[in-house]
Amino acid sequence: xxxxxxxxxxxxxxxxxxxxxxxxxxxxxxxxxxxxxxxxxxxxxxxxxxxxxxxxxxxxxxxxxxxxxxxxxxxxxxxxxxxxxxxxxxxxxxxxxxxxxxxxxxxxxxxxxxxxxxxxxxxxxxxxxxxxxxxxxxxxxxxxxxxxxxxxxxxxxxxxxxxxxxxxxxxxxxxxxxxxxxxxxxxxxxxxxxxxxxxxxxxxxxxxxxxxxxxxxxxxxxxxxxxxxxxxxxxxxxxxxxxxxxxxxxxxxxxxxxxx
Amino acid sequence: xxxxxxxxxxxxxxxxxxxxxxxxxxxxxxxxxxxxxxxxxxxxxxxxxxxxxxxxxxxxxxxxxxxxxxxxxxxxxxxxxxxxxxxxxxxxxxxxxxxxxxxxxxxxxxxxxxxxxxxxxxxxxxxxxxxxxxxxxxxxxxxxxxxxxxxxxxxxxxxxxxxxxxxxxxxxxxxxxxxxxxxxxxxxxxxxxxxxxxxxxxxxxxxxxxxxxxxxxxxxxxxxxxxxxxxxxxxxxxxxxxxxxxxxxxxxxxxxxxxxxxxxxxxxxxxxxxxxxxxxxxxxxxxxxxxxxxxxxxxxxxxxxxxxxxxxxxxxxxxxxxxxxxxxxxxxxxxxxxxxxxxxxxxxxxxxxxxxxxxxxxxxxxxxxxxxxxxxxxxxxxxxxxxxxxxxxxxxxxxx
Numbered sequence: 001x002x003x004x005x006x007x008x009x010x011x012x013x014x015x016x017x018x019x020x021x022x023x024x025x026x027x028x029x030x031x032x033x034x035x036x037x038x039x040x041x042x043x044x045x046x047x048x049x050x051x052x053x054x055x056x057x058x059x060x061x062x063x064x065x066x067x068x069x070x071x072x073x074x075x076x077x078x079x080x081x082x083x084x085x086x087x088x089x090x091x092x093x094x095x096x097x098x099x100x101x102x103x104x105x106x107x108x109x110x111x112x113x114x115x116x117x118x119x120x121x122x123x124x125x126x127x128x129x130x131x132x133x134x135x136x137x138x139x140x141x142x143x144x145x146x147x148x149x150x151x152x153x154x155x156x157x158x159x160x161x162x163x164x165x166x167x168x169x170x171x172x173x174x175x176x177x178x179x180x181x182x183x184x185x186x187x188x189x190x191x192x193x194x195x196x197x198x199x200x201x202x203x204x205x206x207x208x209x210x211x212x213x214x215x216x217x218x219x220x221x222x223x224x225x226x227x228x229x230x231x232x233x234x235x236x237x238x239x240x241x242x243x244x245x246x247x248x249x250x251x252x253x254x255x256x257x258x259x260x
Numbered sequence: 261x262x263x264x265x266x267x268x269x270x271x272x273x274x275x276x277x278x279x280x281x282x283x284x285x286x287x288x289x290x291x292x293x294x295x296x297x298x299x300x301x302x303x304x305x306x307x308x309x310x311x312x313x314x315x316x317x318x319x320x321x322x323x324x325x326x327x328x329x330x331x332x333x334x335x336x337x338x339x340x341x342x343x344x345x346x347x348x349x350x351x352x353x354x355x356x357x358x359x360x361x362x363x364x365x366x367x368x369x370x371x372x373x374x375x376x377x378x379x380x381x382x383x384x385x386x387x388x389x390x391x392x393x394x395x396x397x398x399x400x401x402x403x404x405x406x407x408x409x410x411x412x413x414x415x416x417x418x419x420x421x422x423x424x425x426x427x428x429x430x431x432x433x434x435x436x437x438x439x440x441x442x443x444x445x446x447x448x449x450x451x452x453x454x455x456x457x458x459x460x461x462x463x464x465x466x467x468x469x470x471x472x473x474x475x476x477x478x479x480x481x482x483x484x485x486x487x488x489x490x491x492x493x494x495x496x497x498x499x500x501x502x503x504x505x506x507x508x509x510x511x512x513x514x515x516x517x518x519x520x521x522x523x524x525x526x527x528x529x530x531x532x533x534x535x536x537x538x539x540x541x542x543x544x545x546x547x548x549x550x551x552x553x554x555x556x557x558x559x560x561x562x563x564x565x566x567x568x569x570x571x572x573x574x575x576x577x578x579x580x581x582x583x584x585x586x587x588x589x590x591x592x593x594x595x596x597x598x599x600x601x602x603x604x605x606x607x608x609x610x611x612x613x614x615x616x617x618x619x620x621x622x623x624x625x626x627x628x629x630x631x632x633x634x635x636x637x638x639x640x641x642x643x644x645x646x647x648x649x650x651x652x653x654x655x656x657x658x659x660x
Contacts, residue, residue, distance in 0.1 A: 170282055
């Protein structure tokens with residue numbers, strides 16, 4: 001009941017959420033002359049470096065390895081960007097927190113939406129690659145929205161917790177940067193999880209991001225339906241993340257204005 | 261019907277001795293209990309605001325006014341007590357919240373208006389009006405960072421007043437800007453008041469509070485000192501505890517000893533202190549303009565001094581000599597004085613409008629030989645009650 005009330009309140013603020021998200025998105029690109037172009041270049045450069053290193057040195061044999069890699073990078077980039085921006089969503093806007101009232105989670109939600117807009121933009125590169133490699137599309141693409149929703153919810157849950165904790169413990173941002181860095185290599189972005197023996201594989205698959213990225217690859221690149229187990233697992237973990245994140249956020253929220 | 265109810269609200273800030281702002285510190289500090297000071301910002305504040313009423317909140321800096329306003333706005337939570345607000349509330353705690361220097365005037369209007377709770381359609385219909393009111397039509401697409409601070413404030417204000425509040429919280433917003441801008445603010449405030457908007461107004465400008473507020477709340481160190489008719493509460497603020505402790509006659513009040521160099525004379529009569537008494541007979545250093553005032557000069561004569569003259573001179577804060585008089589000029593003769601005593605100068609109506617005034621007191625002989633002379637050693641403040649400008653009131657009338 002309380003949850004529904006909260007959702008209703010937030011829905012009433014949808015205009016504000018969108019205005020803040022869009023404003024932030026525009027600002028990110030306005031300051032450089034090449035603007036939007038740079039943001040396309042970033043994943044491309046990353047792709048080139050990682051592709052050269054991993055396809056030659058590690059001799060990873062994967063069909064459409066460029067696409068495999070690029071999709072992983074874009075999805076991981078979303079999580080990384082959403083949480084890094086969400087981390088500062090409260091602390092970075094002292095004027096809004098101390099001088100006016102609206103539900104504070106709006107700041108976190110809108111920063112995640114900004115990250116989403118940036119990722120959607122980045123995925124133009126991916127779509128271009130798909131066309132170049134003439135990857136066949138299939139009906140399995142219907143899974144994609146669901147997968148993206150799960151990814152968004154995980155990111156939002158983490159962002160809520162991080163944004164609140166960062167107000168009280170200023171080293172959270174540094175710790176989180178390290179965790180993200182480690183996560184990039186611990187998640188099957190550069191390699192397929194099948195390079196590991198069965199027993200080790202299960203440990204990697206505890207990570208919901210692994211399921212999200214694998215499902216996305218299956219449906220988008222390899223024209224296979226997403227594994228129901230993967231989606232279920234990712235769904236449960238993202239719901240739990242969101243709930244715990246929100247509880248942490250709600251616990252600290254009343255003292256934001258004093259602590260900043 | 262009351263639209264804001266505040267019941268026994270307390271706010272205590274905890275100020276830790278060593279602030280733990282990192283996880284590392286929090287972990288290493290787990291074993292040691294945290295030492296902290298508590299600072300009570302608000303203590304047992306209870307009041308309610310009726311629909312359509314304008315309530316003023318006054319008090320010294322640090323008395324808890326802004327904290328109270330933030331609690332009303334929902335920005336902070338009270339430590340204990342209850343606040344209920346039954347109408348749509350718009351806080352004007354700061355103008356231009358969320359302004360982004362990299363965006364154009366139009367973009368900032370849209371963002372700020374959204375933050376202030378306007379719908380998209382309302383905003384679209386009002387953009388031109390906002391720009392016109394701010395006088396910035398030609399700068400629609402200029403970036404905010406190229407605006408002067410005055411232009412930014414005008415833009416923020418014009419946008420903020422487009423909201424249709426049912427309850428308005430105002431905190432010192434009016435303290436910025438030039439005369440013309442302040443006048444605009446006052447006009448808008450008046451418009452809202454006439455439209456029946458409930459307003460909570462925090463200000464140091466007692467003149468505005470007196471002019472607009474139906475009732476006023478006085479806070480002192482977080483305590484609710486007085487709540488009631490604005491005039492009475494402002495008197496209470498300016499004159500302190502009303503008439504509870506009238507100064508006992510003949511009791512020389514300890515003033516800061518005047519600086520040596522400012523005092524000169526042969527010392528046969530010493531001026532031991534000067535106090536300013538308000539209309540309640542209590543000592544004060546602040547006075548409403550046009551109120552009565554008594555200047556009491558305490559003296560001490562080592563021996564019997566025959567026919568002394570007491571005088572005072574009044575200076576503005578910048579040192580301009582405004583007025584001077586003495587007992588001789590007023591044809592008052594004092595036969596003799598001996599020992600301790602005091603003499604009063606009674607002023608029926610303070611003609612000054614506002615500001616700080618310095619007082620020189622002197623005791624001398626008719627021939628001008630000084631017993632004691634204390635140059636600008638005392639001062640008092642005059643708090644404006646009207647809106648006339650300048651230093652002095654000149655009784656006058658407009659006719660045509």
